[in-house]
Amino acid sequence: MSGSIRLNSEALLAILNLSKDATAIYTGADIVVQMANDAMINSWGKDRSIIGKPLLEAVPELAGQPFVGLLQDVWRTGKTYEARDTAAELKIDGKLQTFYFNFIYRALLNEHSETYAILHTATDVTESVQNRHALEEVRQAEVARTRALRESELNLRLVIQQAPVAIAIFRGPQYITDIANQHALTLWGRSEEEVLHLPILEAMPELKTQGISELLDAVYHRGEKFYFTERPVNLRRDDNLETHYLNFSYEPLYDADGLINGFITIGTDVTEQVNARLALARTEEMLRFSVDAAGAATWHMDIATRNFVFSEGMKSLYGFRPEEYAGYDELLARVPAAYQKILKAQIEKTITNGTPYLNEHPVKMPDGRERWVRAIGKRYPAEANWTAHFSGLVIDITDEKLEDMRKNGFIGMASHELKTPLTSLSAIIQVAGLKLKDSDDTFLKGAMERANNQVKRMTAMINGFLNISRLESGKLIIDKETFDLEALIRDIADEISLTATHHEIELDLCGYLGIKADRDKIGSVISNLLSNAVKYSPPGTTINVKCGIEDKYVQVSVRDEGMGIDAIDIKRLFDRYYRVESSRTKHISGFGIGLYLCSEIIKQHGGKIWAESILGQGSTFYFKLPLMG
Ligand code: ADP
Secondary structure, three states, X not given: OOOOOOOOHHHHHHHHHHOOOEEEXXXXXXXXXXXXXXXXHHHHOOOHHHOOOEHHHHOHHHOOOOHHHHHHHHHHHOOOEEEEEEEXXXXXXXXXXXXXXXXXXXXXXXXXXXXXXXXXXXXXOHHHHHHHHHHHHHHHHHHHHHHHHHHHHHHHHHHHHHOOOEEEEEEOOOOEEEEEOHHHHHHHOOOHHHHEOOEHHHHOHHHHHHOHHHHHHHHHHHOOOEEEEEEEEEXXXXXXXXXXXXXXXXXXXXXXXXXXXXXEEEEEEOHHHHHHHHHHHHHHHHHHHHHHHOOOEEEEEEOOOOEEEEOHHHHHHOOOOOOOOOOHHHHHOOOOHHHHHHHHHHHHHHHHHOOOEEEEEEEEOOOOOXXXXXXXXXXXXXXXXXXXXXXXXEEEOHHHHHHHHHHHHHHHHHHHHHHHHHHHHHHHHHHHHHHOOOOOOHHHHHHHHHHHHHHHHHHHHHHHHHHHHHHHOOOXXXXXXXXXXXXXXXXXXXXHHHHOOOOEEEEEOOOOOEEEEOHHHHHHHHHHHHHHHHHOOOOOOEEEEEEEEEOOEEEEEEEOOOOOOOHHHHOOOOOOOOOOOOXXXXXXXXXXXXXXXXXXXHHHOOOEEEEEEEOOOEXXXXXXXXXXX
């Protein structure tokens, strides 16, 4: 190794030890440690026994680390090497640890520019590097946290922007608008530029006068929360203030230290709903007012609570003075017991099945008079702003009813009065008929027969009126017995054939048919249907009567080939006094009571009566009765 020199190590060491910096001197390509001050020895964690040994032997843990290689380069090239903050793994107290150094491998050159020694000075910067690392970590954590925060804030903003309600966030003691979504801007009647990053009360001065600024102070300074429903707030719309109804809330927002740093508001504009409801209430109010003003009698019953409300008119109709209280029970008490039962049953039926409600009943007035009323009502299902209810109106039909009763009484009386002379007339004609039996006077004989038939027709007619009057006054009694329906049909058909000589009556019967019913009344039904068939069909046509059993019922039909009945009339045929008005029926006499009576009789037997017809082609009338009565 040319140019290497031996140094006075003692003197050198003394000098080197003066320096705090770790210093060592190496020579040779295998980097023999010629000298190392205490600082260096300590930094290696070794003792002076290593002096004179190649570095790798002295500090074996350096194997695999770049230092020895670097030193050899310096030795070879004569170029000084310098590095900072370089990590080195050193075994201290038997434990491999990482230290950081700033160091220089200075090549000491002779006059031939050959390296004769390497001066290694190193400063332990472990602490400051570690501090820096720690700081760096903190900084990175901070960066990550800020990013996460920014991301979550972005997400929050996105959520707020897309929320279907108005949301805004305000920060700081001036209530600076930090976020306001489109719904909020629309609700405020402001553009983003008009409010964003500005104190809200300055951006929207109209709020100051509406108690809002006090509210905000309470939220911001005292942490109070507010929830409002349908609170009216005047908002700017096209340079005017407009009252809007809002559902909204204010809630404080807290920072990490639990201090309030802002607040959030969430709201919706419910003006339309409120207005619709108010309009409805106003209409209702007006309706009620006009109902009362007109003295109309109406009621309203909430189906869920069964609570009745009556108009003033209704109260007075039932004989109550305006200052008197009248609820359902009070009103009902004025209805005679027999009618109360029907009335209650009908109300129940309407409430449960929705059947239209129609009821006529007398009312006993406090002064003893009787008043008749007709009530018409309906069940209304629950809707958006309505609960299910049952309501309707009542009208006074006393006059109509009295008129009816008078008519009925008159009819009853007249028919009754007519019956007596008619019975005598019938008897006289029959006796005369018998006397003329053997006479040759064919004219007289024929006349007597015709007279007898006319008397029978008249009797039938008068019986009809009598029955009507009995029916109306509830005196039509059904008297059931078991009899053969077929025989009854035959008898009646024979009797009608006697007068209806221009029609053929064809019977399609089914043999003996015992049923339990009122024989006379069923007889009059059949007789009515048959005479109508004769009456409303031209001579030369056929009338067919059929009977048969179906299930537990017996069914009778009377078919004719007559003028038929229009569909609109068919439904009303069985109404009292109903007659089809047409040029064809104009000349056919009748009172429109026959079918009404028939239907009442059949109904009272628990049966059913109906008709089918094609105009101009004939009609068929049917009825069915329960076999067992
Ligand atoms: P009327 O005394 O008028 O015959 P009804 O009550 O027996 O009274 O009949 C009511 C109406 O029904 C009649 O006026 C008539 O227009 C119609 N009608 C009844 N039966 C028939 C039928 N078989 N063919 C056509 N129309 C009929």
